[in-house]
Amino acid sequence: MSDESFYGVTLTGQDSTVSWDVLSNDEDFPRGQKLIIKQILLGAEAKEGEFNVVEVFTVKDSLRIPIAVLKAGETRAVNPDIEFYETAVTFKLVKGNGPVYIHGQNIKDEVEIVDMEDEETDEDDEAEEDEEDLPKKKQRLENNTTNNSKKN
Known part of the structure; x- marks a missing residue:
């Protein structure tokens, strides 16, 4: 503003x-x-x-x-x-x-003052979400690899 x-x-x-x-x-x-x-x-x-x-x-x-x-x-x-x-x-x-x-x-x-602690918390939350999604992504990747092998 x-x-x-x-x-x-x-x-x-x-x-x-x-x-x-x-x-x-x-x-x-x-x-x-x-x-x-x-x-x-x-x-x-x-x-x-x-x-x-x-x-x-x-x-x-x-x-x-x-x-x-x-x-x-x-x-x-x-x-x-x-x-x-x-x-x-x-x-x-x-x-x-x-x-x-x-x-x-x-x-x-008006310059928005950002609290660094809040920003770190947001980054930590994003990192936790990425770690939770990692096994799902690995499973999808393995399924795609298996399906592609069967087709060839």
Whole structure:
């Protein structure tokens, strides 16, 4: 089961940094949380001819890389469709004054926790069933061999 929600932030010259973090203390979703960025848009108020560069920093990989270069009058939107899986990320407007809108989906997948003792019990039960069927299989095999010998 998963829980999906809309994710959206605005970067401007004054508020140029926004962080997203994995909810590690969420008991319902202990693992499997990811952020998917679908689109990055330059606002209508952006200055004509000014470049707006959005950079992302991922904690898990210590990666810092630009993910969008926008310019009013030329490029107003990009569709990066990138996923950040189980890592905190920080979006920063490293050049320009924006506004730049980032939106996508926050997805929390419920991960089924399997008890190894239960799994071992299931495997043991299957092994016992196979052992019980073994004499029957041997008898069928012997019967087939005997019947085939008589026909030849």
